Amino acid sequence: MFVSGGVVTGSIDTRPARVAAIRDALARADLDALLVSSLANVRYVTGFSGSNALLVITAKDCILLTDSRYATQVEEEVDGAATVRIESTNLWTGLWAQLGTLTSVERIGFESMHCLHCDFARLLEKGARWSWRPTTDVVETLRAVKDAGELAHIERAVAVAETALRRTVPMLRAGLTETAVAGVLEGHLRDAGSEAFPFPSIVASGPRSALPHARAGDRVLKTGDLVLLDFGAVTAGYCSDITRTFVLGRASDEQREIYDIVREANARASGAIRVGMTGMAADAVARDYIAGRGFGEAFGHSLGHGIGLEVHEAPRLSRVVESPLAAGSVVTIEPGIYRPGWGGVRIEDDVFLSDAGPRVLTGFPRDLHELS
């Protein structure tokens, strides 16, 4: 069964419905076509997972341009969902040629958030015979609502990540470097079936756990350290994203206090999040609790973000997001408290939102785990 990009669920190919939804959006925006340059959006619509592509969607056509490195792969993955053109030099040269063959195409949307200025300049210069209109989130809005096949892929990615974490925890001990821990974790991720790493694994110990995006360095783990692991798996293109924070040895009272606040903030947000709530309101559930406990300044980042074909996608749970959460969203919930020089705690789960309420996909325990 063909599952690249999660486009097939059982025997149902979901790509035609996605193309149809984009065509509806184009009609509403009075556009004749959409130029898709986001690779994640290309994958969502066509199944193609390569690193170089442009896609043109019109009321009648769906044309995918890529280069010769992907000649074999693209046919396997797309399998009829789009007309494939292999360009020998530059995709943009191919684009002008393809557009030239299309009749009744004048007003073309492009993805403002996925089009570099240098490419925008091409549109205005070489593509001067068409009228180019910036669009935002045409495909992303569809992607924010996962179908059953996509949810299954994310659940599998969560399971892979949790399996890897379960196998890694018993190996955590003083004397290992953060990088060595990352290697153990990533080896287990691969063994459990992860196709790739959705982002550079974070292993941050001791004071480095106060750096929310510390990656892994050459610091050696010591007894008494907070050890923060933030990582994910990828299956069929879909990501998971999990964080757990451990204490190496017995937790101090201060470590336990901070940990308990973060755990409670996570539990409150995971329990309270609902379809129709704004990203801002969801964020506030955790933020207000942490602030009420006196650590508001120490939680500097947003509560969470959507996951799917990308590890950061719509919707966002942050102080500035006023749009309501849609049924079918999958988001991270990841409050944290960070104290420079001392350390930090973050607990991150992946949560599926349906009209029936939130379902936490991550089953790994959230209790404070003191590693012996």
Add this chain to the structure above:
Amino acid sequence: MFVSGGVVTGSIDTRPARVAAIRDALARADLDALLVSSLANVRYVTGFSGSNALLVITAKDCILLTDSRYATQVEEEVDGAATVRIESTNLWTGLWAQLGTLTSVERIGFESMHCLHCDFARLLEKGARWSWRPTTDVVETLRAVKDAGELAHIERAVAVAETALRRTVPMLRAGLTETAVAGVLEGHLRDAGSEAFPFPSIVASGPRSALPHARAGDRVLKTGDLVLLDFGAVTAGYCSDITRTFVLGRASDEQREIYDIVREANARASGAIRVGMTGMAADAVARDYIAGRGFGEAFGHSLGHGIGLEVHEAPRLSRVVESPLAAGSVVTIEPGIYRPGWGGVRIEDDVFLSDAGPRVLTGFPRDLHELS
């Protein structure tokens, strides 16, 4: 010793010289300032390795904006090389405030190849009081010429990758999945000290080796397969990028013939590449040889690319590059032959170019290795 971003060699901080070179370029282009949005360029100039930053360089100032997640990390990494501003909401909001404090700044360059259309629209709207000019390759041109410290980091990244490959090869055997092989390789990369993976490791076996960017999948290795490994390491931010292709069991005559052609193309290009040669001419050394042996159509990608803080950077070795190669460049040389349904061979080395000639940094044998 502070080595993040390779900005310090022994006791010499190379960042002031980089800022000075950018200021020279700004003066020549009649610009008052440069807005740097490429994260690799930000790292090159300031040492900051975070994932969210804007940098403004004027004749007098060097101002780095990032968010609170990086509050601790940025001070450690930048260590006085720039004035750091932590923005609590949006870097662009902070940008307008910072620019407002600068006198004699009117004409500002922005990075056309690293500025999204949506951000370009911000420049024109919220930044309307300044005059914005697209620039290309201001920082990249500097980065194409590696200093001794940067070369040392790349050599270390090559050594880490080769150590990992040496430890992985004895474990290659029929029955393993490509993903499992990737896990073994990546574990060894971590053990040998790689900070991260510069790109998703490619493990492509049997017919999948004909897919030049196949990543790793669930195919099981079989006797008689070509097995292609394309991967790299990262140390102090600098990347290596290596490919070797093996045969599982005894090579067929056809496998041996193709392998020998690719090996010879690699050797010819590595031996012939010189400072001052165009990227096109370097590409042609390998391409003409492969074409002369009858496989020109089967080598669809470029000969190589620069490596450094990014795994694909200037200079490019391809059919369309007419600019000459600079002394101090580090490039990949990676010819390949790909036959859909049958398989492919690629052999990739990292090569340092000085006025004294090319020096191949990769020492791993290029002879056909039949895995028993």
